[in-house]
Amino acid sequence: MKAVFSQTSRGLLLAALLATSSAFAADAPKPATKPAPTAQEILDAAPVSAWTTYAAEDLVVMTLSDGTEAVYALAPAFAPVHVDNIRKLVHQGWFDGAAIIRVQDGFVVQWGRPDEAEDDKPGKKPEGIVAPPPAEYEKPAAGIAITPLKYADTYAKKVGYVQSWPVASDGKSVWLTHCYGMIGVARGLAPDTGSASQLYTVMGQAPRRLDRNLAVVGRVIFGMENLTNRKRGTGALGFYKTPEEYTTIVSTKLMSDLPADKQKAFQVLDAASATMGSWIKARAETASDFYKTPAMAIDLCNALPPVRPKP
């Protein structure tokens, strides 16, 4: 009996997110025809024009106390008042010295200032922001062009992309969806919308139930693993019980406020590009030596437009 697995090839092959190549099948018979390009090969061959560079004003850089970073992109087209609040909060140093205060497994990572004033206790308050902001949970569908994802969705009549943001629609309105890595604004009971003084990002199975009930304001595009690899909180709902468990956010800056030589550019694949269409099809419908039974579908949150540092 022969051990047929190598850690490396097995790993590579299991990596549905990246690889469908048959290049690892060194011992397999050569296929008669050239195999279909993999999703990764399609991305690698994308023309420069298929990538959109984020505006530096729309990128936020968080530096954590262990020296790691996370970068998120803002979505002013969907939540302009909340996004304006975030820019103002960043400028006034609100998040400098803030902390990751909650990590609930399979759900969210949440950060904010532990010393923020609450109804029942004094503390710091944000200055000069709109509080409460309007409920920027969804937008009228009229005039919004959605690049559709053609597969069925559990939650909405239609799903797809607007400016490379994942969206859902019932025909009357359009909203950003709570996919992995998307950022929302923590809040209390309605009509409270949250000012953006505390934010969360989604991990685990997309909690689409939150859609249209909270303001989605952005997406983590770099360093997501530096938020998700934390110890889970053992308090109710994953809040840490003690400040010693917090991960401090040393500083939060708009990319556009950094010195030119410290700025980094990031790009997102244009959801309306031919490359995006091919990439989705490769992941959903293309059989390979590993995926003998292609799913013939892919859900929106498994088909977020790829992001990359600008080459």
Added chain:
Amino acid sequence: MKAVFSQTSRGLLLAALLATSSAFAADAPKPATKPAPTAQEILDAAPVSAWTTYAAEDLVVMTLSDGTEAVYALAPAFAPVHVDNIRKLVHQGWFDGAAIIRVQDGFVVQWGRPDEAEDDKPGKKPEGIVAPPPAEYEKPAAGIAITPLKYADTYAKKVGYVQSWPVASDGKSVWLTHCYGMIGVARGLAPDTGSASQLYTVMGQAPRRLDRNLAVVGRVIFGMENLTNRKRGTGALGFYKTPEEYTTIVSTKLMSDLPADKQKAFQVLDAASATMGSWIKARAETASDFYKTPAMAIDLCNALPPVRPKP
């Protein structure tokens, strides 16, 4: 301007997985009618008969080098040969001294023996197991009763539950789905199915693309956070680059092999119970002071039957 959020209430309210109660709305006007019970209240009120206790022979206890534990339940009804292999591997100590060798953010945590023999290198081999096992990826649908989940699914005509396991079906066959916490068998290229000498569990958005392409053999029912809170691997596909990064699995035991006073019993909510139906409805369709806009749907991987230590 008044700060209307408290960290605690905001946390509680954001916790879609648990709370839809209006109990936190101390300042809200009293509703004229009694609010609908929350998903948690429904669970708490479930009769004993709604809970099924896992057989001790179907539970595997992993003890990690930091003293934490994870417990997973096996699914012999779906992958009997792979499950039999797992029991034999556990009995021969295959996983004692194994390690978490891969953590790919938003995808999988994988464990096995770094010293396992591979095609191109000598090493340890499992003994007395069926290798390769048959491809236990799906079963003929005939005669299998599925408790349906009534909402649309992106990947399959029908989804629901068999013996509290999440399943999908195209009418011809039935298969276990790659939801958060489900356990599968790592493998190389087909027809290799993996012997079960390396296993993975799913985190992040359910990679349903893996369905019907790998053997799903169980579900983590306790301590999932002790697997997911690890540093992500920085090698290709999230493999760790150095053994120093591994988390060692000190021991793996069948619950039934532990001394009686060390055994713990776990239960899963019967997917065919009235409680399960009410729980799903509460999470999908019930508006509350927090969820003003209920989704009116829930996807399978957000509706896994709840598990608990037997009270």
